[in-house]
Structure formats: structure tokens, C-alpha cells
Amino acid sequence: MSQTLTPRATSPEGGSEKALRVGQRSLLRRFLSRPEVGSLIGAVVVFSVFFTVAEPFRQASSLSTVLYASSTIGLMAIAVALLMIGGEFDLSAGVAVITSAITAGMFSYQFTTNVWVGVGVALLVSLTIGFVNGMLLIRTRIPSFLITLSMFLMLQGLNVAVTKLVTGSVATQNISNMDGFASAKAVFASEASFAGFNIRATVIWWLVFAAIATWVLLRTRVGNWIYAIGGSKESARAVGVPVNKVKVGLFMTVGFMAWFVGMHMLFQFNTVQSGEGVGNELLYIMAAVVGGCLLTGGYGTVIGAVIGAFIYGMTRQGIVYAGWDNNWVMFFVGAMLLTAVIVNTWVRTQTSKR
Amino acid sequence: MATTTGTTQAKPGPPVEEGGSGPIVELRGVGKSFGNIRALSGVDLKVSTGEVTCILGDNGAGKSTLIKIIAGLHEPTSGEYRVDGRPVKFSSPREALNRGIATVYQDLAIVQLMPVWRNFFLGSELSTGAGPFRRLDVKRMRAICDEELQKMGIDLPNIDLPVQNLSGGQKQVLAIARAIYFGARVLILDEPTAALGVKQSGVVLKYINAARDAGLGVIFITHNPHHAFMVGDHFVVIKLGEMEFDAPRSELSLQDLTHHMAGGAELDALEHELERGQVPEVDPLHGVKSKESVEPELPHQAERKG
Numbered sequence A: 001m002s003q004t005l006t007p008r009a010t011s012p013e014g015g016s017e018k019a020l021r022v023g024q025r026s027l028l029r030r031f032l033s034r035p036e037v038g039s040l041i042g043a044v045v046v047f048s049v050f051f052t053v054a055e056p057f058r059q060a061s062s063l064s065t066v067l068y069a070s071s072t073i074g075l076m077a078i079a080v081a082l083l084m085i086g087g088e089f090d091l092s093a094g095v096a097v098i099t100s101a102i103t104a105g106m107f108s109y110q111f112t113t114n115v116w117v118g119v120g121v122a123l124l125v126s127l128t129i130g131f132v133n134g135m136l137l138i139r140t141r142i143p144s145f146l147i148t149l150s151m152f153l154m155l156q157g158l159n160v161a162v163t164k165l166v167t168g169s170v171a172t173q174n175i176s177n178m179d180g181f182a183s184a185k186a187v188f189a190s191e192a193s194f195a196g197f198n199i200r201a202t203v204i205w206w207l208v209f210a211a212i213a214t215w216v217l218l219r220t221r222v223g224n225w226i227y228a229i230g231g232s233k234e235s236a237r238a239v240g241v242p243v244n245k246v247k248v249g250l251f252m253t254v255g256f257m258a259w260f261v262g263m264h265m266l267f268q269f270n271t272v273q274s275g276e277g278v279g280n281e282l283l284y285i286m287a288a289v290v291g292g293c294l295l296t297g298g299y300g301t302v303i304g305a306v307i308g309a310f311i312y313g314m315t316r317q318g319i320v321y322a323g324w325d326n327n328w329v330m331f332f333v334g335a336m337l338l339t340a341v342i343v344n345t346w347v348r349t350q351t352s353k354r
Numbered sequence B: 001m002a003t004t005t006g007t008t009q010a011k012p013g014p015p016v017e018e019g020g021s022g023p024i025v026e027l028r029g030v031g032k033s034f035g036n037i038r039a040l041s042g043v044d045l046k047v048s049t050g051e052v053t054c055i056l057g058d059n060g061a062g063k064s065t066l067i068k069i070i071a072g073l074h075e076p077t078s079g080e081y082r083v084d085g086r087p088v089k090f091s092s093p094r095e096a097l098n099r100g101i102a103t104v105y106q107d108l109a110i111v112q113l114m115p116v117w118r119n120f121f122l123g124s125e126l127s128t129g130a131g132p133f134r135r136l137d138v139k140r141m142r143a144i145c146d147e148e149l150q151k152m153g154i155d156l157p158n159i160d161l162p163v164q165n166l167s168g169g170q171k172q173v174l175a176i177a178r179a180i181y182f183g184a185r186v187l188i189l190d191e192p193t194a195a196l197g198v199k200q201s202g203v204v205l206k207y208i209n210a211a212r213d214a215g216l217g218v219i220f221i222t223h224n225p226h227h228a229f230m231v232g233d234h235f236v237v238i239k240l241g242e243m244e245f246d247a248p249r250s251e252l253s254l255q256d257l258t259h260h261m262a263g264g265a266e267l268d269a270l271e272h273e274l275e276r277g278q279v280p281e282v283d284p285l286h287g288v289k290s291k292e293s294v295e296p297e298l299p300h301q302a303e304r305k306g
């Protein structure tokens, strides 16, 4: 299918097959040029600090708690990282989790259906929110920051207002004795013990989704397109990448993950506090950025976001274990974000030099 | 499929598939408006196999707009666009690509942060495996990319490097190699030499020549008449969105071309008169002069009005 082109002017001495291949960059250099390397170093540092200062942090059960705290942020961070690599933000992601949980809880309760029906309806609602975000973006060409900020505020209002309207309080009704609750809890909120080590379903799902997302990102066409539309939308379009479809797909992926985390919250706590979720959208972005994602798109990895979420989980729980005032958590998370951004930027400029 | 170049240098084997011997790409009276800005009007153009058509013009003349129409990024607002003799309406660059019309844009349509091989196959990735295990054929893509770039004489230390680490000339040649590999019949190059030094420009010009010899129709956009004249078979000068000049190589010299770029049709007409040894009448000369002097004033007039 390809035409062969052999420029007469520039094939010297019969275009030797083994033309100069300058030696591969050294292993260390290649390792350092990975986007997630800064976060990996950060994770080791944070782990060492809490391991040293907080006695309880050293126990296996603490690791299990840290992993759990990391996973609920980390699941969303996976989808948010994909979206950011594709060049967009979703500020509605935090409250969208609650929207999904409220939908499932209230639908099943009000219509006395099997909870799985509510779970299905919530999935539809979540995917629709993502779809609407994406369509608004490509139709209006308004930056996703503004579109999803609007969506965030609207959902935040809707969550509380509708819950109050239907239940008369700010929380949804307890659904723990409804049909299908047990099986749904097994999927979204179960836990198991292996040799005294307690492991939560979300941790497993977190790693499974991270593996799938990494595979998609690095080994499929869609993954190639995600990097391309984040790096240069116009260039991607010019070579035939379906830019709009990929963008809408990415917002719907965030919607899907919001549904998943929302279902976890519902079946973990049986009831949903409608005012929650605010602020989490920034934690997802924080995790992705700590993990090496560029705010401008086109660069980053899912593994990095996973590590970013893990750092968050360690800090959150580590401060508790160290017996410090809980209010320091956000200060440390912020300081870590700042450090990570500075280190990532520095590493990138260093390694991109030849 | 690898033919030796020696035998096909003078008259390259004409491209294979298409039946007719007419032009691959033809524009008839094509125009394009953005709102009430008329970027282009009444452009006629034919591109045949094994021919380099140069489109020249100043900044803002409408060159990029013209090639974006051919490439399927813009639909013309007037006139007709034909491919292989039949009218077409492209709604995306993909459709133009599928007809063998490939474009190397001024910004090269490359993604700076992505590795060379991923850029090479972007939008046309090779896959292997079936169902949910369908995945990129990384090994094959890397091998092909490496081979194609070597054919073009680009030696990269590592095709995993982000494209941003390549030189301007290397990026151009990467984009050209990609277009040719994916079976382009018409190759559109938007100012490929604009940002390059003399040596790098030379490399790109060589590949334009090579693409022509491989039987491609090439549309070469430039505002450098020297570069155009080195490789062109046909020349079109665009001025303020209109074709001001259109001639095959046999009918002009580099001097003519430079002249057209500099002075426009009136000056050219005058020169032809002089060449024929006619004594120019005084009036037309004045006419030219006054026209010449009107033009620089246009922006001022516009300013005063606005």
C-alpha cells in the first residue's frame, strides 16, 4: 500500500542498513524521564517519614487503612488523569459521585425496587452527566473548567435540594434491608481478610481499573488518541483522530468512575449525606498532578495518579497515626502538591535535554 | 515493490490505480469566506501526478486557506472541488486522506510531546489481536517508522524521543515520510521551508523532488520564489485571496516569478512590453505607479475609517 520512495540525493553508499543508532539513553536517564518518577520518590519519602514518626503506621492493619483511604480518591483519580491527559478538567467529579449514590439510593427506596435497578439508573445518570459535560464542551468550545464548574455548582445544589424535597432531610433513607443489597455490597463494598491483612473491595477495583486504564492508554489506539488530543487537538484532528468522540468518551469515563465510587459509598454506609463530595474534585486533580500529569494535557500516566492518590492516603492516615491535629492534613497535601509540581517540572526540563 | 530509482528517474512510473489521465485534484472558481472576511475567491487549480505545483503569495494572501480546503478542513463557500474528475464535499481531513490527499501543515500536525513512532502512525495506528485484546502493534510500528525514516535519510538516536527534540527539518521530513508511507497521491506542503535555514531547506526541497519522482502530485506553498523555482513545474501566485498569476514553468523565469511576488500583474505586463521592445506609453506607466502608491495607503485608510 505504501509507495516506495528512495530519494536519489540522500542515500549515501547504498543507505547502509545499520545506520548510526546512537546508543540508547542510559537506564537511569530513561527511568528519570518517566512522568511518575517524582511521585514515586515522593511516596518513598512520605512513607519513610510516617514510618519513623508514627509507631502505629508500621502495623499491617494501618497499611490496609491507608490503602482504603487511597482507593476512594484513587479510583476517581484514574479517570480524572485520563481526562487531564486528554487536555480537560472535570470540576463536577466530586459531587457527581454523590449524585450517583443519591440517585441509586433514592430510586430504589422510593420505587421499592431491587437495589440493582437503582444502581442501573444511577449508571445511566452518571454517564449522562459525563456526556452532557463533553457535549457542552465541544458544542460551545467554552473551556472545560467553566463548563464543569457550572455543572459542579448545579449538581451540588441539586444533590441537597432534591434529597430534602424527597426525604425531608439532608440524607437519603437507609436501604440496607432492601432486595439485592447484599449482592451489591459484595461487589462495591465488601472486605476480606488474608492472613490478618484486611483488604477492601475498592482497593482491588482500584488496581484493576488502573491496570485496564494503563493498558488502554499505552497499548490501544484510543490511548494514543488521548495523548494526541491533549498534546495538540488541531494536529490530532488533522491526521484523522476523532477528537470530539474521544473527549466525550473521557468525560463519560469520569462519569462511570463517579458512579462506581458512588455505589461504594452507598453500600458502605447504607445512606448518603447529600452535601458531601465538595472539594474532592480538587483532590483527584491533585493526585493526577502529583503523579506527573501536565495541567496543559498530553502528558502523564495512570500509574502516576495511583501513586499520587497513595501519597494522599498515607498523609491522611499517617497524621492520624502520628497523633497530630487532623487539620494539618490539607496543609501537608498542599505542600506536597507544590513540591511535586516543582520537582516534576525540573525533572522534565532536565531529561528532555539530550 | 522497491523499484530501483535509476530506471525511473526521468519519467517516473505514473501512479497506479486511477483510471483517467486527468488531474487528481481540481479546483474551479473556489472561494472561502469567514463571516464577512473574504479569504479566497475564484481560484482555479489543477494538480496532476508527477507534478509540483507551487503556490506563492505574501502572508495573509490566503495560501493556508486554500490548502485547508483541499485537505478537507474547510468546505469552500463557493466554486467546485473535484477529485479524479468528480465533485467532492469533504467534511473532514480523514475523507481527504482516504482519497490520497495528504497534508503537511505549517504546524506539521505533529504532537510535540509524543514519541516519534507514535506520531508517525497517529490516526492510522496498526493493531493486532482480536476483541478486547486488540492492541497496538508496537513492534511493527516501531520497525516501520524506523525503516521509513532511514529511507528518508533521517537518523534519530531513538524513535522513542518526543518529537519536540527533533530539528525543524527533521520534523518536516517526518511529516512527509508519514504522508508518503500512508499512500498519498497528492502531497500538500504548507510553507515547509519557512522556518528553516538554508541547509535544512535544501533537505526538504530534495524530498519534494523525490516525492514528485515517486509519482506524487505535490502542492508546495511558499513565499520564497527561489525555493519554488528550484522544484516547481507550475506556479500560481495568490494575492489578497485572488489568483493573480498562473503559469507553467516553461513560460517563465525565476526573475518573472520574483517579479510577480514583488510587483503584481501590472508591473509584469509592463515588463513584458519592455521585453518585446515596445516603447511604453507614458500613461500606463503612471497608472502603474499610482496603483503602486495606492496600495501601501490601504491600511491607513482602513485605520481612519475604523
Ligand SMILES: Nc1ncnc2c1ncn2[C@@H]1O[C@H](COP(=O)(O)OP(=O)(O)O)[C@@H](O)[C@H]1O
Binding pocket: B034, B037, B038, B039, B057, B058, B059, B060, B061, B062, B063, B064, B065, B066
Ligand atoms: N478561521 C479563520 N477565520 C477568520 N479569518 C481567517 C481564518 N483563517 C484565515 N483567515 C483570514 O484569511 C486570510 C488568509 O489567511 P491565510 O490563508 O492563513 O494566509 P496565508 O497562509 O497566505 O498567510 C487572512 O486575512 C486571515 O486573517
Ligand SMILES: [Mg+2]
Binding pocket: B063, B064, B106, B191
Ligand atoms: Mg499560512
